[in-house]
Amino acid sequence: MRTLALDIGNTAVKYGCFDGDVLLETAVVAGVDQVSEVLERLRPRHVIVSSVAEATAGWVAQWQQQVSGRVLEFGPATTPLPIRNAYATPHTLGADRLAAAVGAAWLWPTRSTLIIDAGTAIKCDWVEDGHTFRGGSIAPGLRLRFEALHTFTGRLPLVAMPTDPAAPLPLTGTDTQAAIRSGVLNGAVAEVNGFIEAYRAQHPGLQVVLAGGDAGFFQPRLKGRIFVIPELVLIGLHRILVHNVEN
Structure with missing residues (x-):
């Protein structure tokens, strides 16, 4: 079964095409209006759409015309999940945070995981014992x-x-400029390392996984064993899509 996962973020639209559980292709497109071209080329049977930015209902209706199966609009508070969501306010929970938790739980079904x-x-989220999303920061x-x-x-420059x-x-x-760069970057590294140490102190054996566009910056600077999974x-x-299609 070929599927397409769409992650519409604040700065990019990412997609991943799967055949079964094998990720065949992943890329970034310039905008939501280019998704139709991706659907035409890859021809998935089912599609899932997640957005932390713009509303997608109008696009979903358009894409459904190109897909023989289901186009699922992922809502953290409404979409059935293969894990338990223990977040107190699921209607305010970012879809990307919950999707990452489901991904971690599938990869490590019996391990507690901290997702960076x-x-x-910069989001630090805890998945308890491979089955419950607890929240994070x-x-x-x-x-x-x-x-x-x-x-x-008033006078500090914008540093790249x-x-x-x-x-x-x-x-x-x-x-x-160097002082700003040191404060921002070294400070962020110290912050994330502090979260990792605090979680590991509370949960011995914790698995840590790093994702996101700045994973390449953090990877060589974080302490202990870290898995890097950008996807x-x-x-x-x-x-999530497979769970909803099969149930």
């Missing part, structure tokens, strides 16, 4: 931190991310 999703926001992502310093101060995410990062900045949200969306 580093993108527009949300903080500004790296680019938001740079933009906030520039926007809400390093072109090489794995380049050494000096602790002491010897000019203003975690897409994997979770695929498993």
Whole structure:
């Protein structure tokens, strides 16, 4: 069974095409209006759509005309899941956070997992024993931190991310741009490492998985054994779709 998972985020539209549980292709398109071309080329039987940005009801109706099976619009508070959602306010829960939790639970069905999703926001989410999403934390992502310093101060410049995410990062900045870069990037690394240490202290044997667009920056800087799975949200969306199609 060929499926397509669509993850419409704040800055990009990502898709993953699956044959069974094998991820055949993943890419980013410029906008939602290009999804029809992807459907025409890949011809999936079923599609799942997740959005943390714009509403998708109109698009779903259009895409249904191109799909022989089901186009499922994923709602964290309404869509049946293969795991338990223990979040107190599911109607406010980001679809990407819950999809990542489902992906982690499928990959490690008996392990507690801490998901570090580093993108527009940095989200640290806990999946208990491979079957229950408990929640976590949300903080500004790296680019938001740079933009906030520039926007809400009078003279601080807007500093860009390093072109090489794995380049050494000096602790002491010897000019203003370097000082901002040290504060934002070293501070974010210390923050995430602190969350990992705190969760591991409470849950020995915790599995940690890293995803998101800035995973490449965090990977060499986080402590302990870390799995890096950039497609975690897409994997979770695929498993949610399969659960709904088969049940």
